[in-house]
Ligand code: PBG
């Protein structure tokens with residue numbers, strides 16, 4: 001007879017030796033919201049600590065990120081003018097195109113990912129061009145526009161493209177467009193399993209992108225469907241995605257694990273705005289130990305099988321990890 005030793009009771013060093021999952025500053029991609037102007041750094045009411053920033057402020061922010069050891073950002077644009085097709089995103093002088101050029105000039109060593117979608121640029125707030133007969137997005141016309149948007153990002157210096165619109169055939173279209181224009185070296189991180197989620201609420205405040213009618217259920221997934229969630233990611237792998245993603249993260253840890261066990265591609269999770277704001281508001285109300293709950297949440301993504309974490313908590317987590 002023997003009894004297994006009880007790890008929980010052992011000392012700190014052994015506890016560290018036996019730790020199975022680790023969180024590192026290298027795991028993070030930090031989201032940034034860019035708008036035109038100068039000296040603009042406007043905090044978002046629903047997301048304390050998250051700002052809409054002009055390009056000059058983003059460039060300063062990148063200095064701070066580098067000091068913290070965070071080397072990757074994902075950019076979202078807030079255009080001055082929105083219209084039915086999202087023209088700002090299809091123009092080499094649009095907000096993201098301009099930001100990319102200036103950020104890469106100031107910080108060639110920052111890895112810049114761009115979110116590829118139209119909901120921030122259309123006046124109706126949907127993720128592409130509308131088809132009046134469907135009263136929703138026209139998949140195939142939107143694919144053509146996504147290809148144009150991707151080529152602008154690539155030309156302006158994006159290091160990786162992250163299409164988030166969940167259009168059918170999106171990855172294949174983008175891979176072909178990038179390859180044939182000489183950008184075969186640019187990887188695609190697909191928002192491959194993206195649920196129609198109420199957790200995106202605060203993001204739509206900061207990006208000013210709430211749909212003016214209807215919702216995104218015709219192109220985003222039903223939170224109740226596990227098999228479909230797995231299939232969607234595997235489909236994007238077949239089309240040539242380099243990195244897959246599950247979004248949101250916290251309510252979908254099972255799906256992260258499911259996909260992890262079925263692909264050898266790297267897997268990202270998006271710890272979305274609503275997840276962030278819930279912790280911030282709970283901290284304000286004095287009901288949780290914010291830093292501990294945050295770190296416990298972030299490690300759960302790694303344990304579930306994620307390699308990359310896109311999170312508004314990245315800076316706060318880095319400060320803790322660095323000390
Ligand atoms: C679409 C996009 C969204 C998010 C990331 N990319 C919004 C949406 O699908 O409505 C959500 C991120 C978050 O909630 O933090 N461009």
Ligand code: ZN
Pocket residue numbers: 117118119120126127164165
């Ligand atoms: Zn969108």
